[in-house]
Amino acid sequence: MSRRRVVVTGLGTVNPLGLNVADTWKNAQAGTSGVKRISRFDPSDFKAQIAAEVTEFDPEQYMPTKESRRLDRNAQLFWAAADQAMTDSGLSYDEDDPEALRAGVACGSGIGGIITFQDEVGVLLDRGPSRVSPLAITKIISNMAGGVASIQFNLFGPNICTVTACAASANAIGDAAEIIRRDDADVMLAGGTEAGIVELSLASFASARALSTRNDEPAAASRPFDADRDGFVMGEGAAVLILEERERAIARGATIYGEVLGYGMSADGYHITMPRPGGAGAARAMQHALRDAGLEPAAIDYINAHGTSTPANDSTETAAIKAAFGEDAKNIPVSSTKSMTGHLLGGAGALEALLCILAIRDGVLPPTINYETPDPECDLDYVPNEARDSDISFVMSNSFGFGGHNVALVFGGV
Amino acid sequence: MERSAIESKMVDLLVEELGIERDKITMAAKFEEDLEVDSLGVVELLMALEDNFDVNIPDEEAEAITTVSEAVDIVEAKVNA
Numbered sequence: 334m335s336r337r338r339v340v341v342t343g344l345g346t347v348n349p350l351g352l353n354v355a356d357t358w359k360n361a362q363a364g365t366s367g368v369k370r371i372s373r374f375d376p377s378d379f380k381a382q383i384a385a386e387v388t389e390f391d392p393e394q395y396m397p398t399k400e401s402r403r404l405d406r407n408a409q410l411f412w413a414a415a416d417q418a419m420t421d422s423g424l425s426y427d428e429d430d431p432e433a434l435r436a437g438v439a440c441g442s443g444i445g446g447i448i449t450f451q452d453e454v455g456v457l458l459d460r461g462p463s464r465v466s467p468l469a470i471t472k473i474i475s476n477m478a479g480g481v482a483s484i485q486f487n488l489f490g491p492n493i494c495t496v497t498a499c500a501a502s503a504n505a506i507g508d509a510a511e512i513i514r515r516d517d518a519d520v521m522l523a524g525g526t527e528a529g530i531v532e533l534s535l536a537s538f539a540s541a542r543a544l545s546t547r548n549d550e551p552a553a554a555s556r557p558f559d560a561d562r563d564g565f566v567m568g569e570g571a572a573v574l575i576l577e578e579r580e581r582a583i584a585r586g587a588t589i590y591g592e593v594l595g596y597g598m599s600a601d602g603y604h605i606t607m608p609r610p611g612g613a614g615a616a617r618a619m620q621h622a623l624r625d626a627g628l629e630p631a632a633i634d635y636i637n638a639h640g641t642s643t644p645a646n647d648s649t650e651t652a653a654i655k656a657a658f659g660e661d662a663k664n665i666p667v668s669s670t671k672s673m674t675g676h677l678l679g680g681a682g683a684l685e686a687l688l689c690i691l692a693i694r695d696g697v698l699p700p701t702i703n704y705e706t707p708d709p710e711c712d713l714d715y716v717p718n719e720a721r722d723s724d725i726s727f728v729m730s731n732s733f734g735f736g737g738h739n740v741a742l743v744f745g746g747v
Numbered sequence: 748m749e750r751s752a753i754e755s756k757m758v759d760l761l762v763e764e765l766g767i768e769r770d771k772i773t774m775a776a777k778f779e780e781d782l783e784v785d786s787l788g789v790v791e792l793l794m795a796l797e798d799n800f801d802v803n804i805p806d807e808e809a810e811a812i813t814t815v816s817e818a819v820d821i822v823e824a825k826v827n828a
Contacts, residue, residue, distance in 0.1 A: 468791065
């Protein structure tokens with residue numbers, strides 16, 4: 334019996350480039366930066382004072398006040414992206430629909446409800462234990478975004494949360510595809526979310542010297558693969574893909590955006606934040622994804638890089654791509670959309686998967702913006718500064734997380 | 748403090764703290780059945796009452812509250828004690 338195939342039949346997102354898929358894709362193709370000076374709090378005392386925030390998001394467009402006030406921002410963002418994706422897919426389930434038992438959720442998050450975490454620690458220290466909210470824990474735990482999605486949309490199948498830092502939502506999509514392949518579900522609402530732009534995480538990432546401090550030029554701060562890159566820029570947002578077993582999707586006449594073909598993983602086993610020099614770990618994840626997809630390296634037409642704009646990631650990822658793809662690496666366009674979106678951490682893999690799906694659909698490669706000065710250690714085709722028309726069939730998306738988690742996904746067209 | 752002032756503040760807290768629609772709230776309304784306030788919501792309300800009226804409501808007294816009016820009773824007794 335041949336393997337069950339998994340296609341993408343719905344998309345939704347709320348991110349720094351847009352509050353929906355259409356605006357996001359328009360701005361990604363236009364090379365728009367979502368990075369600005371932080372507005373949510375006064376960042377003057379911080380080394381890094383810039384971020385890619387989701388501005389103008391109103392949770393009450395999607396949920397009643399009664400619900401929104403019980404959720405951390407990360408779950409509110411996920412709810413919005415999930416709502417868009419469900420609508421886009423044409424799927425909906427009543428509570429007593431037997432098909433709801435075959436529909437599940439996989440949501441990745443790097444740090445869960447860290448805004449709530451910071452607020453409630455403040456309450457505990459300032460006012461004592463009797464004032465800590467009964468909702469503190471439910472708002473903090475990383476899995477609640479997916480839990481709430483299952484409640485809201487009546488998704489009673491598998492419900493998992495992947496917490497592999499900046500690879501979290503790539504793992505969610507890969508694991509969701511595997512769940513459908515092995516016949517544990519027919520539909521999976523898969524993606525990720527992050528709302529980590531808060532004093533605690535900004536301070537810690539800055540102390541770890543991971544962030545760009547190009548505070549006077551926010552839009553130019555995220556510059557993956559450029560010689561003058563100086564760190565990543567925090568972003569926030571959520572993205573959701575509705576994954577569905579292919580025969581079922583065809584039978585119901587669903588709009589099929591593309592197919593999940595390959596999922597590869599590895600661990601660096603090297604350092605808590607630094608990638609293994611030479612990129613052998615990341616390269617193995619890419620090779621596993623190619624093998625899973627049944628594709629030769631030369632078949633890949635575009636790579637959406639992890640490309641964080643940190644000095645270490647971008648040169649190491651370049652080396653890893655060369656290790657995985659050999660001579661073919663020179664011929665494959667590679668771009669980092671984090672140049673525009675900032676780094677959504679646990680939400681990054683899902684947003685980038687969504688952009689890959691749209692790139693295939695429309696035959697357009699989103700650019701790496703702010704690419705000005707070549708770095709000798711980054712010597713591939715990074716689709717600099719302008720989107721490029723290209724008839725593509727197979728794409729790879731890379732995601733790597735602190736802790737040494739490496740994930741590669743391969744998507745194909747219809 | 749007059750009872751009407753406590754009632755008025757109680758309604759405001761239910762709207763602001765728990766997101767309940769104002770026109771659903773009556774003094775006779777039951778928290779669980781009529782206002783769909785679950786056990787976590789009741790705890791949130793009690794904490795808001797303690798903060799706003801500067802009173803302490805012990806758990807054993809709180810457990811006896813089922814209606815908005817009963818919550819007003821407890822606050823009234825403590826505020827005016």
